Amino acid sequence: MDGEGANWQKLIGVALFLAIISLMGGYLGWLHPLGDSLAVGRGIAAVAVLILAVAASFAGLRMAAFAALLLAMLTGGQVLLAYAWPGPPGQYLVYQKNMLFRNNDLAALEADIRAADPAIVTLQEVSEPNLALLANLKDSYPQQLVCPGRTVGGPAVLTNLSVVPGTEFCGPGLAALQVAAGKDRFWVVSLHLSWPWPYNQAKQVELILPVLDKLKGPAVLAGDFNMVRWATSVKRLSDILEVRPTGPTLGTYVGWSDWFRLPIDHVFATRSGRVVPRGAHGSDHLGLLAEVAL
Template sequence: MSKIRWFFWCVAGLGLCALAMGFAGVLHPLGDSLAVARTWIAAGGALWLGLGLALGLGARRIVAVCYIALALAMLPVGIAHLRGEAAGTRSIYQKNMLFVEKDLRPLAADIQAALPDVVSLQEVTEANAQIRHLLRGYPTWEHCAFNRVGGTAIASRFEAEAGSVICAPGLTAVRLLPPDRAPFWAVSIHLHWPWPYGQGAHVERLVPLLEGLEGEVVMGGDFNMVPWSASVRRLARAAGVSRLGRVRPSFELPVGWVPIDHTFSSEKARGSTELRPRLGSDHMGVLARY
């Protein structure tokens, strides 16, 4: 085998291994970290194999099998982006506020214009928590501290059940009492960064809390992870919820946009999602109607 052919198949093999490991988040958090890059790995792999095929560096059948593997790897991503949507009368506005001090009036105005039932917020600090005073008609405000970049919070147009607030690192949950339907839980989540940081252990701590919520649950958060990852799917199962609407890439990395801000409601609910402007944050907002 020539050196060029050997180099081509070494690179192709490493890429396919990385792609396969991106499905192994249930075994090790490294799998979820690679799942974030699944789109780019698959696209780069397709280009690499196409180049090798054009230059005659590999057997056509082997290259065809690799292409099929890449296509199968992209199926969950494609389904997540293309799933059908259905508008509804209930709503949640998800937003990582960014912990730096800023003018809060544009964000407050955007929330008021959307008029969501629930607002899930992250990176809420003493300074930007003052947005609660700009939100008219939102009597419920519950804030739980997290880390140096701020905590999580829930704001709602509905009153909260007394004594129902649950605080944990990266989680705020409160049971709301709407006048026209059964009480439900509203949850705001902010996960640690993925492996090699502490996201895996963080998920382990939150799962029992979410499993303990009885009844309908509405959840929004900055999960620092893509929706097809093991971490996000595990939290959704624990809360008994499904993701609302299509995937919306909400955060920009140097290599492109990634969907890490998500909204969920109890199983069988369908919804539509739309992005809202950054408004002083490094995250787009996500408004879901379901």
């Protein structure tokens, strides 16, 4: 191999090594919150490793290329499955929405909620101006719990089901209550997590875990997690409440670009369920309409 070929081989080898480090680092959220931040780009990192593995093969790094190709297929396949799996049918409709604290199209959002006709609505960033939407929906959703939040507003749960008296409470970035419908009785939690590392998501999760641990029985957990569903922080929350993600995973944050959507809003339920996207309607997040199974 001539000098130029050797240089290309070294360059591709270094690039492949860095891509693998980035990909594997996304599995280390249990060790440090940085791992969860890297998990957001797991799909992109898997594609990068796949492309560089092909390049490494042509550069003569066949053993490294083979191992990297298997790694990319395994990790990328998990992400692809999350986006492709449709989820099972369910019994109750849940409308999940980060409203955006400065929403300028509340009328469209109200119309979309009424058109979807869910039994439960979970909201985040319910600011003072956004309370007008809740007031307008009082006729259809008389049971409403609104909790205080950060400067952008707090979480809320709206429902036309019967609320079990004395079960409503607010927590660190969450609103929760228990509802009863026929023989069914289950918890509903609306959650808004902080941004991930280097911000305070990991600390907030530590505060929320003992709260969710006290909720026994079937549950629905919905909200703006500011994190992908396969990250350690989200898995810890869903595991302690014993809920499963509805499918498929959907790109919901459109604040950067409609072409680059982050899958950071989710709906979980005890027996999973299926979910479809709804419009933005004045927000930088798409809504989710989930059919949850309990």
